[in-house]
Structures are given as C-alpha cells and as structure tokens.
Amino acid sequence: MRKISKVASGWWDYTTLDDEILRDAAALTADQLLQLSRPGFTIRAYDTLEAFYVAEALEYVVAWQQATDSEPAGICGPIGPTEQLPLVAQIVNDLEIDVRHGHFWGMDEWFVDGKEVPITHPLSFAKADLDLCFRRVDPKLRMPDDHLHFLRHDNIAEYTQSYSAIRCVVMQGGQGEVKHWAFNDPPRREGVYQDQPPSPQEYRKLSARVVDLHPMTLIQNARTSGGGVVSMVPSQALTVGPVETWKAETVSIWHAGKHDNPFGLRLTTLMIAKKIVDSAVPMSLLADHPNVRFNFYRPGIGSCDAEMH
Secondary structure: OOOOOOOOOOEOOHHHOOHHHHHHHHOOOHHHHOOOOEOOEEEEEEOOHHHHHHHHHHHHHHHHHOOOOOOOEEEEEOOOOOOHHHHHHHHHHHOOOOOOOEEEEEOEEEEEOOEEOOOOOOOOHHHHHHHHOHHHOOOOOOOOHHHEEOOOOOOHHHHHHHHHHOEEEEEEEOOOOOOOOOOOOOOEOOHHHOOOOOOHHHHHOOOOEEEEOOHHHHHHHHHHHOOOOHHHOOOEEEEOOHHHHOOOOEEEEEEOOOOOOHHHHHHHHHHHHHOOOOOOOHHHHHHHOOOEEEEEEHHHHOOOOOOOO
8 A cells, every 4th residue: 555645644745755756856856857857758947037037928929929810829828927928928028029819729718606716816826817918909800708717616628628629739838736737636645546646547537527626736736826725725616637638749848946845856757757657646647748848947946955034
C-alpha cells in the first residue's frame, strides 16, 4: 500500500510518492533543472520578470495571428499567473494587431451552489480575464464575445467540443502547490482509489468537469489571491481536463516561483523529463503529451536548502 499523505490523509498527493523520487527532486540544482529538456519537453529560462511575462504574453498574440475566418485558432489561458494579461492588450493595441479571428478559452472557474461564480465575485477568473485583458483591447481589433469560451455549469459539453472545432495552438498554465495544471487536482483517497490513485490512463480520460479541490489548493489560492483567508475560497471548481489538454498542440507552463515552491518546480520537471507518470502528481501526466514547454523565471527557481526564518 502507498504511503498516507502528510498533508491530507483522505487525499492523494505528491507526499505519497516513493522517497527516492522526492530526494532526487530536492537535490537538483537550478542548473541541473534547466538541463532536463528532452524531445517533446523543452525548458526555457528568463533572467528578468519583464522578459518572462512579455514572452508569456506573446504566446497569446502569436496564437491569434494564426487564426483566419475559415481556420479559427486560439489559446487556452490561466488565471495564475495574470501579469501577462495587461501586456497582451498593450501589445495588440500598440502594434494594432487584428485579432478578431482569434479565440480564447478560460481554463477554469470557481463553482459554488451548483454553478459557476458570477463575474461580480471577487475571485472570478472570467472577471480577471476581462478586466485585465479583453476589455483593454481596442474594440476595432478585439475578437467578438462568442470567441471567448468561459466554462459554465451549462456549457461543459459545448466547451469540450469547441476544442475539436477550433485549433488550440497552445494551452498555458501555471503550477499549483498540489502539482496541478488548471484544477486537475489529485483525487480523494476513497472507494476504488483507497490503496492506489487512478492509473494515468484513467486520469487521461477526464474532460472538462466539476471537481472537488484538494486542501492544498484551497490554502494556496487563499495565499495567492485572498490574503490567506481560506474561508473565502470555494471548495469546488470547473476545470479543463486532460481530454482538452491533449487537443492542444503545445502545453506551455509558466513558473515564476510564486504559485509553487522550489521543491515543486523540481519535482514535476524531473518527473516529466524522466517520464515518471503518477496521477498523485497530475502535472506528471504531461510527460505523455507530445509537446510540453516549461518556462522558468530563473531567480524564482530557488533552492531546497534548509533556511530558518
């Protein structure tokens, strides 16, 4: 039987992995981490936050530039990070880039009382996308509202189908402390998953859906978005799934060192590089995607050395 989680005994997570994997990840230096590229898995590093977030913003613009009326294309983007969003609008406006044929998918949204939170909710991801990016784009250049695909309780099947109708050039994401992309969290440790987490093949079958959030995810989002007020963070969310992710031509994960910690950055990089796939670490499933890119802010990589505070 696998180890019990050190964080939440009723859940799967990375603390249930074999100790050797955990030790190997913690021992990686920043330079060693950046050398773990392999075919299908590219690692890039940026020395300044300015370069990091401009590069992230440019992925939006480059994806939209490939869209035409007859061949729609776009990008699926995260909330976390968000610093790239105003830069996207500024690049489009200042260079007068026509993105009217482009599409955008919001990758997740909070779920409360049987439906998505309204855009009036302070933590609404759709509100953040609109306020930080799309409402800042010149209306003459911006795509119509029906090209913005936000998850709702009543459009999950339509959302999934849109990835077959529209080319997803890139799916961006950050990495949470529970090692998720979007809200693809590890599952509860119960029922048929009492002794082992779902197989990677089982997890890969999951499409957009409503999920229960791991306790680590609640604490992380309270820290990054709510000043630590865990009580304000919903315990469920709508999320893009592996099914839609595997329809994206590229998965591009952005590590500024704010949402996950130095150990987490090392663990998922190592697992993807070595093709160690385990659904207790959902990000590791990307080892089987044909084109994954990890982007690091070099000073954010940090170290796993003991340091007392």
